[in-house]
Amino acid sequence: MKFTLSHKDPESKARAGELVTDRGTIQTPMFMPVGTQASVKAVSQADLAQRVKAQIILANTYHLFLRPGLEVISKAGGIHKFINWQLPMLTDSGGYQVFSLSEIRKIKEEGVSFRSHLDGSKIFFSPEIATDIQRTIGADIFMAFDECPPYPCEHKYAKESMHLTHRWLMRCINRFNETEPLYGFEQSLFPIVQGSVYKDLRLESARFIADQDMQGNAIGGLSVGEPLEQMYEMTERVCEILPVEKPRYLMGVGTPANILECIALGIDMFDCVMPTRNARHGFIFTSRGIINIKNEKWKFDNTPLDDLFTPEYSKAYVKHLIKCNEMLGATIASIQNLSFYLWLVNEARAHIIEGDFMNWKKNILPVIMVKL
Amino acid sequence: MKFTLSHKDPESKARAGELVTDRGTIQTPMFMPVGTQASVKAVSQADLAQRVKAQIILANTYHLFLRPGLEVISKAGGIHKFINWQLPMLTDSGGYQVFSLSEIRKIKEEGVSFRSHLDGSKIFFSPEIATDIQRTIGADIFMAFDECPPYPCEHKYAKESMHLTHRWLMRCINRFNETEPLYGFEQSLFPIVQGSVYKDLRLESARFIADQDMQGNAIGGLSVGEPLEQMYEMTERVCEILPVEKPRYLMGVGTPANILECIALGIDMFDCVMPTRNARHGFIFTSRGIINIKNEKWKFDNTPLDDLFTPEYSKAYVKHLIKCNEMLGATIASIQNLSFYLWLVNEARAHIIEGDFMNWKKNILPVIMVKL
Numbered sequence: 001m002k003f004t005l006s007h008k009d010p011e012s013k014a015r016a017g018e019l020v021t022d023r024g025t026i027q028t029p030m031f032m033p034v035g036t037q038a039s040v041k042a043v044s045q046a047d048l049a050q051r052v053k054a055q056i057i058l059a060n061t062y063h064l065f066l067r068p069g070l071e072v073i074s075k076a077g078g079i080h081k082f083i084n085w086q087l088p089m090l091t092d093s094g095g096y097q098v099f100s101l102s103e104i105r106k107i108k109e110e111g112v113s114f115r116s117h118l119d120g121s122k123i124f125f126s127p128e129i130a131t132d133i134q135r136t137i138g139a140d141i142f143m144a145f146d147e148c149p150p151y152p153c154e155h156k157y158a159k160e161s162m163h164l165t166h167r168w169l170m171r172c173i174n175r176f177n178e179t180e181p182l183y184g185f186e187q188s189l190f191p192i193v194q195g196s197v198y199k200d201l202r203l204e205s206a207r208f209i210a211d212q213d214m215q216g217n218a219i220g221g222l223s224v225g226e227p228l229e230q231m232y233e234m235t236e237r238v239c240e241i242l243p244v245e246k247p248r249y250l251m252g253v254g255t256p257a258n259i260l261e262c263i264a265l266g267i268d269m270f271d272c273v274m275p276t277r278n279a280r281h282g283f284i285f286t287s288r289g290i291i292n293i294k295n296e297k298w299k300f301d302n303t304p305l306d307d308l309f310t311p312e313y314s315k316a317y318v319k320h321l322i323k324c325n326e327m328l329g330a331t332i333a334s335i336q337n338l339s340f341y342l343w344l345v346n347e348a349r350a351h352i353i354e355g356d357f358m359n360w361k362k363n364i365l366p367v368i369m370v371k372l
Numbered sequence: 373m374k375f376t377l378s379h380k381d382p383e384s385k386a387r388a389g390e391l392v393t394d395r396g397t398i399q400t401p402m403f404m405p406v407g408t409q410a411s412v413k414a415v416s417q418a419d420l421a422q423r424v425k426a427q428i429i430l431a432n433t434y435h436l437f438l439r440p441g442l443e444v445i446s447k448a449g450g451i452h453k454f455i456n457w458q459l460p461m462l463t464d465s466g467g468y469q470v471f472s473l474s475e476i477r478k479i480k481e482e483g484v485s486f487r488s489h490l491d492g493s494k495i496f497f498s499p500e501i502a503t504d505i506q507r508t509i510g511a512d513i514f515m516a517f518d519e520c521p522p523y524p525c526e527h528k529y530a531k532e533s534m535h536l537t538h539r540w541l542m543r544c545i546n547r548f549n550e551t552e553p554l555y556g557f558e559q560s561l562f563p564i565v566q567g568s569v570y571k572d573l574r575l576e577s578a579r580f581i582a583d584q585d586m587q588g589n590a591i592g593g594l595s596v597g598e599p600l601e602q603m604y605e606m607t608e609r610v611c612e613i614l615p616v617e618k619p620r621y622l623m624g625v626g627t628p629a630n631i632l633e634c635i636a637l638g639i640d641m642f643d644c645v646m647p648t649r650n651a652r653h654g655f656i657f658t659s660r661g662i663i664n665i666k667n668e669k670w671k672f673d674n675t676p677l678d679d680l681f682t683p684e685y686s687k688a689y690v691k692h693l694i695k696c697n698e699m700l701g702a703t704i705a706s707i708q709n710l711s712f713y714l715w716l717v718n719e720a721r722a723h724i725i726e727g728d729f730m731n732w733k734k735n736i737l738p739v740i741m742v743k744l
């Protein structure tokens with residue numbers, strides 16, 4: 001993996017770059033659609049590549065471990081072959097899901113014992129196991145196994161949790177260094193900055209993570225319920241410490257506005273279920289503003305859902321499909337929302353290169369965030 | 373609409389022809405995917421046209437009347453513009469759904485009073501109303517309003533019902549003749565032969581329907597639970613009476629084997645929810661036999677779901693998607709099953725033209741109906 005920064009915005013910390021992997025180049029800033037269970041919900045791989053123009057997609061280690069299981073993925077020759085996706089992929093470590101989906105869990109130094117949210121069966125994840133699993137899955141980028149503390153969270157807990165995450169990181173890196181990719185493509189391990197909303201912890205964590213000198217760095221534990229200002233402040237402080245020449249990935253963020261603001265703070269990579277989840281509920285991001293397609297006002301509106309991304313389907317038709325729970329409604333809305341997100345980060349990139357990013361951001365935000 | 377028979381099979385009643393409509397030519401024998409609520413479930417219009425190669429699709433008058441309602445379709449400029457589908461469409465009259473979905477209904481000479489299966493609201497359909505509704509929807513072919521008697525059904529009831537259907541047909545034809553298409557494309561009205569499984573009634577009904585000299589004729593009330601032999605016998609008897617030079621549409625049929633057998637009896641057009649409904653439950657028709665993708669035997673099978681139609685997705689992946697209830701699983705399986713159905717009728721057509729249809733049918737049936 002090779003990351004090259006080509007442009008820096010003169011008025012902010014925004015940057016444009018290229019992340020070259022064995023499976024293709026990711027132009028940053030970039031948004032990564034989330035394919036939790038080895039499928040970006042309701043969207044085919046062909047539509048992801050050709051319509052949405054996704055350059056990298058995510059999958060989820062915890063979910064893949066449960067279904068289809070490692071043996072299936074291994075025998076398929078890795079996740080890319082299993083799902084027929086030739087471009088880069090990223091897996092998260094499963095840490096977040098262990099803490100968010102599993103009600104019964106026990107955290108020890110060695111790792112986490114928890115029960116499957118599907119059938120209650122006992123599972124144990126450790127930094128070594130999470131690393132081995134992600135070797136078997138075979139994503140181009142994979143994440144260190146961390147504890148993602150809840151919000152709100154006392155300083156004491158956040159501090160201990162962060163130190164545990166740091167110790168786990170060292171074990172992840174050791175295991176990563178001891179092992180090789182299984183399918184002939186390079187894999188990179190990204191460590192994760194934690195520390196909840198505490199500036200001192202975030203700074204300490206960012207320094208620790210930066211010191212590991214991995215190929216890219218991530219910020220976790222944000223967008224979990226904290227006020228927006230705190231999310232931006234933590235991101236800003238951490239970005240000041242994380243090395244300039246490495247890609248920075250802000251996990252699980254966020255709204256279109258969140259993404260533009262965090263690009264301005266120096267973030268290069270984003271992922272979020274929002275575009276696909278909102279789509280299934282009829283909340284549509286368009287180049288002209290936000291639409292709740294279930295609203296009666298769209299009933300007779302035969303103009304395209306969005307001229308740019310879904311010119312062939314009218315608002316009235318998509319409203320009908322979503323109302324009737326027809327799968328095609330979820331598909332059209334998901335393609336629309338993801339296309340919009342990819343368009344947004346590509347536009348941001350173009351304006352960083354152009355040199356007018358902050359001015360463009362100021363002008364575009366009221367347009368895209370207005371409720372139609 | 374113009375129907376031209378080009379080839380007749382020397383060893384059966386099978387025929388190959390072309391049905392030319394204002395919106396395109398339908399090569400017969402043809403299978404028509406069902407888009408009940410203005411969407412063929414889980415499949416986009418682009419995939420229907422380009423991958424499945426559908427030449428005509430169905431929509432359902434009863435469902436469209438309830439949602440999105442006639443005003444929406446009218447203001448969109450008809451069903452084709454509403455859903456963005458340029459090729460021919462067919463609507464059924466709603467008769468079948470009135471009798472199958474609505475628990476409370478009252479049949480009188482004038483028409484049928486029933487309650488919406490969605491909200492219980494009172495609705496009244498008559499032959500005139502069903503005709504007007506189908507003018508508003510704007511399909512290229514639409515169906516007479518009939519009573520579809522249940523199976524089993526006493527001879528007395530079947531006879532009275534058939535006569536009611538015939539009287540209703542005359543009213544449909546009168547209304548059809550008094551009215552004009554609304555969107556600038558010709559519409560054709562197909563009458564429906566009824567008579568349950570009674571040969572005398574089917575013959576009487578077929579003669580009555582044939583006498584109306586409409587542009588095409590349909591056979592309804594079969595594949596509703598009667599033994600297969602009776603379905604084939606009724607179809608055969610009716611086909612002997614329906615005019616040779618008009619297209620014959622067997623409604624709601626059926627399995628791949630049913631379709632090939634009924635092509636041999638002289639049927640030109642078919643529709644059925646089986647390919648899409650089965651797909652969503654993981655029952656896959658392939659060019660090599662039938663697959664229950666939920667079966668454990670496919671867990672590690674990385675060969676394509678079907679080399680011909682879905683070469684890019686493995687059985688193992690589709691099994692995973694269907695098991696996890698991922699929408700993409702329904703989409704892939706539906707594209708596969710519909711592509712198979714369209715391939716099957718196109719192959720049948722090619723072999724009718726070739727002159728070896730019966731021999732081909734004998735050889736292909738054991739291949740495609742074997743359980744893998």
